[in-house]
Amino acid sequence: MTGATSDFGAVVIPRLLEDDRIEEVVGISRRHCGIRHAKFRHVRLDIRDPAIEDAFDGCDTVIHLAFVVSEIRDKKLTDDINIGGSINVLESAARASARHLVITSSVNAYGNPGTRDPLDENTFPMGDRNCYHHHGKAMVEHYVEWWQRRHPYAMRITVLRPTYIVGPHFANDGIAAMAGRFLAIPDANSSSFQYLHEDDLATAYHLVVRQPFSGVFNIAPRETTPVRRLAAMHGQVLADLPMKLGQPIADLLFALRLSKYSGDWITAGEPPVDASRFRRHTGWAPTLTSDEAAALMLLHRARPILDATFVPRRAQACETVLRPTTEFIAAQPGVSTPMLRPPEHHQLESPGGATVHVEHHTARRTPSLTVLVVPAPGLHARFYSHLAQDFDDDIDVLIVDQPGTGLSAGPRRAGGPAATARAVERAWRALGRNQLSETIVVMFAIPRGRTWPLYSRPELLTVRGWARTEGRLAALRRSGFAAVHIEADPLTPGTARDALSGILSDRRNATASPADREMSTTPQDWEHNGLCH
Incomplete structure (x- = not known):
């Protein structure tokens, strides 16, 4: 594989290495x-x-990815690498007696066909001489x-x-601009644009390696996402830029080193394409729609989804968005229990067009208690999902993304304690038990003075905290909930798990027989130096 250090290589190589039938992968690149x-x-x-x-x-x-x-x-060097290098790869592969060559092109090889109807592979790749990338792919x-x-x-x-x-x-730069x-x-x-998730791209390449065949194939979701719709998703101000004005301005800024790209990249989106041929040949189907992949792109760039129509709702879409957080938490010391059962995902409509996202970890038998977990300000449900795996089989766990966090739709930092x-x-009315006496709300907070490193990683969907713990706790209690507060770091989950287990043990002890109660632990046994309040 050429271009082993590219973004394409980063997602395709691991997929190939997982295949037991592939004996070796040779990655070629100039960089380490x-x-x-x-x-x-x-x-x-x-x-x-x-x-x-x-x-x-x-x-x-x-597999030729380098470009x-x-x-x-x-631009002469650009063409020498893109076109001359690709020719060298093709001819060298033939001389080395390789049986199969996979060339990575782009839908932009079609250039500007002058129609918004989906193009199939019979359309000639005209390219665009005004853009080195599109021209190079076509050549x-x-x-x-x-x-x-x-x-x-x-x-x-x-x-x-x-x-x-x-x-x-x-x-x-393109993703940064669209977000x-x-x-x-x-x-x-x-x-x-037709946004395709990297997992679906990796699957496509894996299928081509496993089922070698010749031909040209579009790789795309069925749907398109208009830029107007994308802008509405996250409240972007969108302006119509005349091509004749935009290209010379971009060229000037690029020449003055005030911009990373020239007028080559001032284009009207991408030509829509039809990928039916590839689906018929391989059975491939994208796991996310174009709109779902666009929402993921925005959320991973720390942008909110303001329009509840486009917030992730399907379980697969939710889990794909949350995967970086899932993998990050699983790698932390003290997380001994993996998330064996994916939760149910619910988007509950709220006033003003927002939604409240809830992870529902259902009890394996008739629940005797509902635990509503409120993440620390700035964090979201997935940071606490691993705790639900340790609960007893008769406990329902609802982890609630607060307004403006996680997968909830609405402005970031929306609202306060109320x-x-x-x-x-x-969440309780929609998914919880009917009796408040059978419900407990556990509210987390980050320990005071904790230096929080995650705000620089937007793909983890963290938001800088804004609500005071005391105000949130008081608001919950005014609503009639039995609410407790745990000050614990989810990155050292042992403390959080122990404190939460103590609360649940005490809760059960309150309803136990006098004999059983005498043998149970006291609240002092699980206060953990004041971490529980």
């Missing part, structure tokens, strides 16, 4: 590669180097077609044209 795996071998080479043929020796399949996407100023495809006509039986070649890829491994507070784009009323109380009451 941090992947460590018994089946992975790294070779530092430029794709223009003739020695790349030796790296291909013995490989059944060559200059982030703009450099030397590589033209050479591949010419070469195949001259060598029809030499090697199977698969050309993949993916749409816009998003996910935790993808960060670029910004302001965006100027040509033809704003008709421009659109909003928290309303969110908890909304």
Whole structure:
């Protein structure tokens, strides 16, 4: 695989390494590669180097990912790498007797076809001479077609044209612009993108490696997301930028080194495409819709979803958005219990078009108690999901994302103590037990003085805390809930787990027989130096 250190490589290589039928993956790049795996071998080479043929020796399949996407100023060098390097990869793979070559193209190879109807693979890739990337992708495809006509039986070649890829491994100027507070784009009323999640991209490449076949294939979700809809999702101010004005301004800013990209990237979205051919050949189907992938892109860039229509609702979409947090928490010391049973996800409608997201960890038998967990300000439900795995089989656990946090729709930092109380009451009425006497609210707070490192990682969906603990606790109690407060760090979950177990033990002790109560622990046994209040 060329381009092993690219964002594409970061998601495709692990998927290939998981396959027991793949004996070895050779990653080629100019930069150091941090992947460590018994089946992975790294070779530092430029794709223009003739020695790349030796790296291909013995490989059944060559996947070509390397391409200059982030703009450099030397366009002659850009074409030499993108076009000349790709030609060298193709011819070297053939000389090394590789049986299959996978070329990574793009839907932008179509250029500007002048229609918003979905394009199939029969549409000629015209490219765009005004954009080095689009032009380069089209020129590589033209050479591949010419070469195949001259060598029809030499090697199977698969050309993949993916749409816009998003996910935790993808960060670029385009994503930053689309997740910004302001965006100027040509033809704003008709421009659109088809957002594809990185997991679905990795699946597509894995299928092509396992089922080698020749041909050109679009890789895209069925739906499109207009830029107007994307802007409405997170409250972005969208301006219609005339192409004739935008390109020279961008070129000037790029020449003055005030911008990272030139007028090459001032385009009216991407041409919509139809991926039916690839679905028929492989059975591939994207796990997220374009709108769900767009919502993930925004949430992972610390942007809110303001329109409740587009907040993640399906369990698979919710779990995909939360996966970086799930993996981060699972790697922390003290998290001994993995999340064996994924929770139910609920989006409860709230006044003003917002929603309250609730993780519902259902009891395995008829519940005797409902525990509503309120995360510490700035955190969200997934930071406390691992605690629910330790609860008894007859306890229902509802972990409530406060307004403006986690997967709840609405402005970040929305509301204060009263909003928290309303969110908890909304969750309890919709999903909890009918009796307040069978319900307890456990509210967490981060220990005072704790230096919190997670706000610099937007993919974890953290928000800087804003609500005072005392106010939230008082608001919950005014609503009639039995509410307790635990000051504990979820990154050292042993303390939180012990304190919570003590509270539940005391709760059960209050309803036990006198004989059983005498043998139970006292509140002093589980106060843990004042962490529980």
